[in-house]
Amino acid sequence: MKTSDFNYDLPPELIAQTPIEKRDTSRLMTLSRCTGKVEHHHFYELPDFLRPGDCLILNDSRVLPARLLGQRLPGGGACEVLLLIDRGEKVWECLVRPGRKMHTGAKLSFGNGELTAEVVGEVEGGNRLVRFDYEGIFLEVLEHLGKMPLPPYIKEELQDQERYQTVYSKVLGSAAAPTAGLHFTKDLLEKISAMGVGVGYVTLHVGLGTFRPVKEDEITDHAMHSEYCVISQETADLINRTRESGGRCICVGTTSCRTLETWAKEDGTMTASAGWTNIYIYPGYRFKVMDGLVTNFHLPESTLIMLVSAFAGREHVLDAYQEAVREKYRFFSFGDAMFLS
Known part of the structure; x- marks a missing residue:
C-alpha cells in the first residue's frame, strides 16, 4: 500500500490549538467497523457504548516537562x-x-x-x-x-500544564501525551467502573517518533520508532477474565493498543510483560486482543491513521474523517474523539 492512500484534506483551522474547557464535553464520533455507519455524540456519552463485562485499558504514562x-x-x-x-x-x-x-x-x-x-x-x-x-x-x-513539549502543530502557549496530562497519569516518562485519554474525567471513569466495566492500566512512554511523518512511498518501507511499555499481571488478568467471559477489550488510544498487541500471545492471552516495542500496525494486521478503540483524529499519512485503518478499514476511516471535516470536528491532540467497534 502507498503512504498516499492514507492522505486526506484538513483545513488548518480544524487543528485544535487549546483544550476544550471541560474534558468530557468534547465531541465523540462512533464508527461501526462492519457497516461504516457514523454517528455523532459527546464524550460523556461513552458509557452508552460500553457493556457490563467489558474492560477499558488506559495508558497511565505521564508527560515529562521535558x-x-x-x-x-x-x-x-x-x-x-x-x-x-x-x-x-x-x-x-x-x-x-x-x-x-x-x-x-x-x-x-x-x-x-x-x-x-x-x-x-x-x-x-x-x-x-x-x-x-x-x-x-x-x-x-x-x-x-521544564515546559511541556507540545506537538509542532500546536502554536498556542498552554496555560495549564495539567491539561496535557490525563487525569489518571502516574508514571513519568512520555515526551507526548497519550491524547485519547485527555477526554476522561474522574467522574466519568467512576461511572464506567460502576456499570460493571473493568478498568485497567498499561504504561507506554510516548516518544516524539509518534509525530514523525512517513516519508517512504510504500508503507512497508517505513522504519517504526521504538517505545518502552509495561503491562502488569493485574491488567493481564483483567483482560484474560474479560475475554474468557465474552466481554470486549477496549483500548483507549493507539498506545494502549500497541502495548497489548505487542505482548499478547497468538490466542490473545496476556501475561505481565515489559520492554521496548516497535510494533507497526497497518491494514492486513490481525488483531489478537483489541475489540474496540477510543482514539483521536490523526495526522494524514501517519502510522496512527494506518493503525486505525487496520482496525476499521481504510475506506470506512477515510469516509469518517471526511464527515468529521464537514461537521467541523476538532483534530489532533486537543481535538475530538472517535469510538470504533
Whole structure:
C-alpha cells in the first residue's frame, strides 16, 4: 500500500490549538467497523457504548516537562534541549537547538544555573547525549524549570500544564501525551467502573517518533520508532477474565493498543510483560486482543491513521474523517474523539 492512500484534506483551522474547557464535553464520533455507519455524540456519552463485562485499558504514562530553555556557556546564546530517553548516570538522549552550536563539549545553563549540563556525545540521526548536574531530585528540578513539549502543530502557549496530562497519569516518562485519554474525567471513569466495566492500566512512554511523518512511498518501507511499555499481571488478568467471559477489550488510544498487541500471545492471552516495542500496525494486521478503540483524529499519512485503518478499514476511516471535516470536528491532540467497534 502507498503512504498516499492514507492522505486526506484538513483545513488548518480544524487543528485544535487549546483544550476544550471541560474534558468530557468534547465531541465523540462512533464508527461501526462492519457497516461504516457514523454517528455523532459527546464524550460523556461513552458509557452508552460500553457493556457490563467489558474492560477499558488506559495508558497511565505521564508527560515529562521535558523542554528546557537556557543559555550556552560562555557567551549566553539561547539554547533549547528536549529530553527523549534516560540513558542513566544523569545522561539523557536529547534533541537540541541550535544543533550546529551544540556539539560534544558544549556547556549549558538553565534557570540561572539551577541546572547545568554538558553535551558528552552525539548519536546517529543527530540527537545529543547530555549530562546534567543539579542539586536534589532531577524530576523535581524539571517540574520547576521544564515546559511541556507540545506537538509542532500546536502554536498556542498552554496555560495549564495539567491539561496535557490525563487525569489518571502516574508514571513519568512520555515526551507526548497519550491524547485519547485527555477526554476522561474522574467522574466519568467512576461511572464506567460502576456499570460493571473493568478498568485497567498499561504504561507506554510516548516518544516524539509518534509525530514523525512517513516519508517512504510504500508503507512497508517505513522504519517504526521504538517505545518502552509495561503491562502488569493485574491488567493481564483483567483482560484474560474479560475475554474468557465474552466481554470486549477496549483500548483507549493507539498506545494502549500497541502495548497489548505487542505482548499478547497468538490466542490473545496476556501475561505481565515489559520492554521496548516497535510494533507497526497497518491494514492486513490481525488483531489478537483489541475489540474496540477510543482514539483521536490523526495526522494524514501517519502510522496512527494506518493503525486505525487496520482496525476499521481504510475506506470506512477515510469516509469518517471526511464527515468529521464537514461537521467541523476538532483534530489532533486537543481535538475530538472517535469510538470504533
